[in-house]
Amino acid sequence: MNLKQLSEKLGLSPTTVSRALNGYPEVSEATRMRILAAAKEHNYSPSAQAKSLATGRAMTIGHVIPTSGATEMVNPIFGDFIAGAGETYAAAGYDMMLSTVHRDNELYAYRDLAARRAVDGMIVHAPRLNDPRVDLLRELELPFVFHGRAPIDDKSYSWLDINNTRAFERATKLLCDLGHRNIALINGDETMDFALRRRRGFMTAMEAAGCKVRAEWLAKGEMTESFGFHTATRMLGLPTPPTAFLVSSIIMAIGVRRAIAAKGLRMGRDVSVVTHDDEISYLKNGDTEPVFTATRSSVRDAGRRAAELLLAQISNPSADTVQELWECDLTLGASTGPATVLART
Amino acid sequence: MNLKQLSEKLGLSPTTVSRALNGYPEVSEATRMRILAAAKEHNYSPSAQAKSLATGRAMTIGHVIPTSGATEMVNPIFGDFIAGAGETYAAAGYDMMLSTVHRDNELYAYRDLAARRAVDGMIVHAPRLNDPRVDLLRELELPFVFHGRAPIDDKSYSWLDINNTRAFERATKLLCDLGHRNIALINGDETMDFALRRRRGFMTAMEAAGCKVRAEWLAKGEMTESFGFHTATRMLGLPTPPTAFLVSSIIMAIGVRRAIAAKGLRMGRDVSVVTHDDEISYLKNGDTEPVFTATRSSVRDAGRRAAELLLAQISNPSADTVQELWECDLTLGASTGPATVLART
DNA sequence: AGACCGATTCAAAGCGCTTTGGATGTTTGT
DNA sequence: ACAAACATCCAAAGCGCTTTGAATCGGTCT
Numbered sequence: 001m002n003l004k005q006l007s008e009k010l011g012l013s014p015t016t017v018s019r020a021l022n023g024y025p026e027v028s029e030a031t032r033m034r035i036l037a038a039a040k041e042h043n044y045s046p047s048a049q050a051k052s053l054a055t056g057r058a059m060t061i062g063h064v065i066p067t068s069g070a071t072e073m074v075n076p077i078f079g080d081f082i083a084g085a086g087e088t089y090a091a092a093g094y095d096m097m098l099s100t101v102h103r104d105n106e107l108y109a110y111r112d113l114a115a116r117r118a119v120d121g122m123i124v125h126a127p128r129l130n131d132p133r134v135d136l137l138r139e140l141e142l143p144f145v146f147h148g149r150a151p152i153d154d155k156s157y158s159w160l161d162i163n164n165t166r167a168f169e170r171a172t173k174l175l176c177d178l179g180h181r182n183i184a185l186i187n188g189d190e191t192m193d194f195a196l197r198r199r200r201g202f203m204t205a206m207e208a209a210g211c212k213v214r215a216e217w218l219a220k221g222e223m224t225e226s227f228g229f230h231t232a233t234r235m236l237g238l239p240t241p242p243t244a245f246l247v248s249s250i251i252m253a254i255g256v257r258r259a260i261a262a263k264g265l266r267m268g269r270d271v272s273v274v275t276h277d278d279e280i281s282y283l284k285n286g287d288t289e290p291v292f293t294a295t296r297s298s299v300r301d302a303g304r305r306a307a308e309l310l311l312a313q314i315s316n317p318s319a320d321t322v323q324e325l326w327e328c329d330l331t332l333g334a335s336t337g338p339a340t341v342l343a344r345t
Numbered sequence: 346m347n348l349k350q351l352s353e354k355l356g357l358s359p360t361t362v363s364r365a366l367n368g369y370p371e372v373s374e375a376t377r378m379r380i381l382a383a384a385k386e387h388n389y390s391p392s393a394q395a396k397s398l399a400t401g402r403a404m405t406i407g408h409v410i411p412t413s414g415a416t417e418m419v420n421p422i423f424g425d426f427i428a429g430a431g432e433t434y435a436a437a438g439y440d441m442m443l444s445t446v447h448r449d450n451e452l453y454a455y456r457d458l459a460a461r462r463a464v465d466g467m468i469v470h471a472p473r474l475n476d477p478r479v480d481l482l483r484e485l486e487l488p489f490v491f492h493g494r495a496p497i498d499d500k501s502y503s504w505l506d507i508n509n510t511r512a513f514e515r516a517t518k519l520l521c522d523l524g525h526r527n528i529a530l531i532n533g534d535e536t537m538d539f540a541l542r543r544r545r546g547f548m549t550a551m552e553a554a555g556c557k558v559r560a561e562w563l564a565k566g567e568m569t570e571s572f573g574f575h576t577a578t579r580m581l582g583l584p585t586p587p588t589a590f591l592v593s594s595i596i597m598a599i600g601v602r603r604a605i606a607a608k609g610l611r612m613g614r615d616v617s618v619v620t621h622d623d624e625i626s627y628l629k630n631g632d633t634e635p636v637f638t639a640t641r642s643s644v645r646d647a648g649r650r651a652a653e654l655l656l657a658q659i660s661n662p663s664a665d666t667v668q669e670l671w672e673c674d675l676t677l678g679a680s681t682g683p684a685t686v687l688a689r690t
Numbered sequence: 691a692g693a694c695c696g697a698t699t700c701a702a703a704g705c706g707c708t709t710t711g712g713a714t715g716t717t718t719g720t
Numbered sequence: 721a722c723a724a725a726c727a728t729c730c731a732a733a734g735c736g737c738t739t740t741g742a743a744t745c746g747g748t749c750t
Binding site: 347348349359360363364367391392394395396397398399400 | 705706707708709
């Protein structure tokens with residue numbers, strides 16, 4: 001059933017039917033009702049392609065999901081981010097198009113989506129050092145919003161980010177206040193912007209507290225459970241092991257916990273752990289009391305909001321760019337304790 | 346830059362340019378080269394919508410991702426499944442459209458996608474008991490492939506599934522062979538088909554081994570770390586606690602491990618755990634030796650393959666439906682040990 | 691009453707592509 | 721040398737919608 005057939009069935013012109021369905025005023029209420037009823041009865045929806053072609057708007061948002069490393073790992077936060085963004089899109093009548101591509105050659109995916117005019121805008125994931133995508137997307141003249149910032153965090157493009165620096169600065173300070181001086185940082189890949197900022201926050205706080213940072217207490221890599229485990233295991237085996245870990249993701253923190261347990265130590269007593277928690281739906285950080293002391297920010301909320309910013313930009317391209325920096329909660333859980341206890345180990 | 350402009354620039358008709366770009370034979374090699382060069386130079390790609398409208402094929406596959414429960418949880422396996430499917434789509438020139446909807450009202454999403462002719466086919470996720478989607482998709486006359494089966498596993502539709510029953514039967518038998526008789530099952534939501542089958546496999550093996558199954562050793566629910574933890578904690582506190590756990594997901598198994606540790610017990614010595622492992626990229630089950638003894642099957646491979654089956658069905662709608670049942674590996678890890686040791690607890 | 695007006699409705703063009711059914715030369719066969 | 725066959729190209733229709741500009745009609749104003 002298409003517009004023409006429906007209009008013939010109603011004895012009306014396609015024009016009138018189209019107008020009625022799209023809520024234009026120049027059609028009488030009586031016929032509008034008749035049209036809406038007929039459309040429902042025959043289960044008619046306008047063809048997405050025809051509509052897009054006629055209006056020039058794809059009504060689709062693109063997400064290029066980068067996979068990384070040899071294992072083509074997908075960041076666990078994407079599921080929830082996408083779920084959040086999807087809510088916004090659905091409410092606004094937009095579709096979501098996904099493209100999973102390895103980080104090393106994802107520029108092609110952006111170019112392609114733009115050249116085919118398949119999307120009206122894009123959300124950019126996982127910004128990196130010297131991210132070429134800022135320039136690329138400008139060149140492509142597509143509205144876009146970064147989830148996170150490229151290091152050039154000027155006002156020339158829109159982004160939504162959490163205050164990684166401050167979050168990790170506060171987390172580090174908390175550990176220092178608890179008496180820890182030997183603190184390790186298990187970070188994500190430091191070509192990623194967020195990881196860089198987290199390290200910067202860590203360093204600042206360590207310096208402020210007069211704590212020395214040893215190179216052997218610094219690690220960066222794939223944010224897997226496995227990486228967390230191996231790194232923590234290695235560090236706990238050092239002549240001078242850290243008494244606390246600051247960890248960039250709850251998945252890695254789970255690995256760290258496993259390493260601590262494997263050494264026969266107890267998390268929160270012998271060794272402290274603070275992690276960042278994106279509030280992933282299947283990895284809730286405890287129910288009554290948080291398992292991990294954590295810097296916390298909902299990635300699903302971020303998805304929802306980033307999508308809103310993008311849609312706003314699409315509907316009003318001349319508006320100013322928007323930057324939103326969200327502060328993280330710092331929630332106390334069972335994984336931290338005073339360093340004095342640790343000394344007894 | 347559109348077809349018309351490009352063809353004018355070349356002094357050719359749109360017909361010829363279109364044919365050259367689409368690889369039709371009735372155009373000389375010389376002009377084809379010229380056209381391809383010009384297309385590349387001007388960065389021309391045909392408009393996705395116009396192409397779809399003209400050909401009647403959306404060149405897009407739809408995935409309706411169900412979220413579940415009050416928290417709108419997204420199953421952690423989706424990231425990897427999508428990544429696998431995405432590879433297949435990209436290679437075949439298809440796009441992927443995602444719709445995240447709560448399980449309770451997802452039928453609308455299927456209807457909508459079909460009515461708007463936005464997709465050429467769909468992958469159906471998370472089949473359930475009495476799943477209405479089999480009938481719905483037949484009615485919509487859209488090609489579709491189930492990831493998993495609806496309980497009616499007849500040959501009337503295509504699906505790709507793992508042998509859940511057999512996997513859990515084997516896993517249970519392994520535990521029984523190790524001397525365990527008090528085995529708990531921590532399962533997913535048993536309105537889900539896979540969970541039902543796993544329970545059936547568990548029951549069969551228990552019966553075969555002459556082990557009694559107590560209701561208090563059976564749990565089903567959201568496959569979160571938290572649920573695994575609480576359930577295991579509760580069960581370990583029973584007058585007769587289980588000596589082994591069979592768990593439906595590695596995320597829950599991590600929760601179970603936490604519960605075991607919290608009780609001061611050691612996994613693999615005092616309590617055994619076998620879990621199903623979907624080989625999620627960020628949750629690799631150990632590097633050298635697996636952390637968990639596990640029934641294992643790559644969900645990313647499943648995504649890749651399910652997409653292949655769907656594309657084949659789209660390109661040849663009259664072909665027979667295809668059913669693929671994959672056996673799982675049963676890999677031994679550090680989380681299982683003989684029950685005799687446990688008795689010493 | 692005649693011009694005017696607002697409320698409805700419609701015909702037709704256009705969005706950017708593909709594809710059918712020729713047209714135009716060029717070879718080939720005899 | 722002439723018809724047939726082929727290689728190459730093109731004009732135009734059509735995909736299903738939106739939207740511009742115009743037509744129609746009953747009612748209003750002077």
